[in-house]
Amino acid sequence: MIRSMYTKLYGWLGTLVISAAITACGNNTESALPTDTREEGTIHISADESFKPVIDAQVAVYESSYPKTKIIVHYKPEAECLKDFGVDSIRMVIATRGFTPAEEKxxxxxxxxxxxxxxxxxxxxAVLVNPTAPDSLFTxxxxxxxxxxxxxxKLIPVFDGVRATSTVRYIMDSVLRGDSLGPSVVAAQTSEGVVDYVSRxxxxxGFVGVSWVGNRQDSTQLSFLQKVKIAHLExxxxxxxxxxxVQANIYVGRYPLIRRLVYNLKERxxxxxxxxxxxxxxxxxxxIFRRAFLVPGTLKLNVRPTSISE
Structure with missing residues (x-):
């Protein structure tokens, strides 16, 4: 009889443990399900710091349109952004390139x-010089x-860092083509720091993304343009x-230092x-890209032929 009581007790406890495990698994599965939608929720994304002005504008308009959303942007040098391909909590990476086949796999x-x-x-x-500089034309x-x-x-080149940034990578790949940065190169902490250094x-x-200085209708960028001068390139x-x-020269490929703005999305x-x-x-x-004086990637622009007076 005692053995029978123990058998029933262990059977009841076993059933209780199994039920609890099933419930816990169910709760874990439920909590793992995504809770955000296009119109509600919070996500984290990573973006190249050189695109900050225009990405801030995109996020502001989106969140204004959908008040229940929150897009938290982590601005970093591009190399740090690309590491976020391996971070599950980062839904999107905004950089100057898309992922490689190895990164996709x-x-x-x-x-x-x-x-x-x-x-x-x-x-x-954009290439920046001091307003007092005697030369603003460069090949x-x-x-x-x-x-x-x-x-x-004997000019002093200044970048938003000396490695890891998209600006430096672009210059290394497209301008230096295998050569090294010279000993006089200076690293500022940010694109705004580049503007400040050149002004002083x-x-x-200096070398910065055009979204930092291209919009003359933006009060912050207008203040930058009162401190520095945008150079002309061959x-x-x-x-x-x-x-x-300017947009027309980027659109037709006339300006020599052009790059892409790419989103990389990894959402289940x-x-x-x-x-x-x-x-x-x-x-x-x-x-929004067009108003920021970038060239839209999917919206066709009408470019009228004009004489070059630059």
Whole structure:
């Protein structure tokens, strides 16, 4: 009889433990389900610091349109952003390139997600000089010599860092083409720091994303343009002409230092990340890029032929 009582007791306890385990598993499964939608919720994304002004504008308009959403942007040098391909909590990475096949395989295998990327705008590297600088016309070869430290002009190149940033990577790949940065290169902490350094240093030459200085309707950027001057670079298709990084010159490929603005999305469901990506690709997002004086990636621009007076 005692054995029978113990048998019943152990059977009852076993049933209780199994039920509790099933309930716990059910709760874990439920808590693991995504709770955000295109119109509600909070997500974290990572973005190249050189795109901060225009991405801030995109997020502000999206959150204003959908008040129950919160997009938390972590601005970093591009190399740090690309590391976030391996961080599950980061839904989107905004950089100057899309993921590689190896990075895609890693995300697919690790997070069971089908990542995608899209070029939503075209940006350029603006070259800045002090307002008192005697020279504001440069060829790409002259820039190369200045950055290497072999130019007779003895200007001080300043970047938003000396490694890991998209600006430095672009210059290394497209201007230096395998050569190293010269010993006179200076690293500022941010793009705004580049503007400040050039404004205080008569023989400095700075390199920033055009979204920091291209919008003359923005009060902050207008204040920057009162402290520095945007240089003219030799046109890629008009011999003897020098042009600035304005939309028309970026659109037709006339300006020599052009790069992409790309979102990399890694979201398991059609949530807030998908909503923000679609917004940037759509008409409203594309108009925000255009108002920031970048070239929209999916919206066609009408470019009228004009004479070059730059």
């Amino acid at each position: 890693f995300m697919t295998d690790s997070f069971k997600v089908a990542p995608k990327y899209s070029t939503v705008a075209f940006d350029a590297i 790409v070869q002259e820039l190369r010599d200045i950055i290497k430290g072999t130019s007779p002009k 240093t008569p023989n400095a030459i 046109s890629r298709d008009l011999e003897g002409k020098f042009v600035q990084p 469901h059609r949530g807030l990340g998908n909503g923000f990506a679609s917004f940037m690709e759509g008409q409203r997002g594309q108009l």
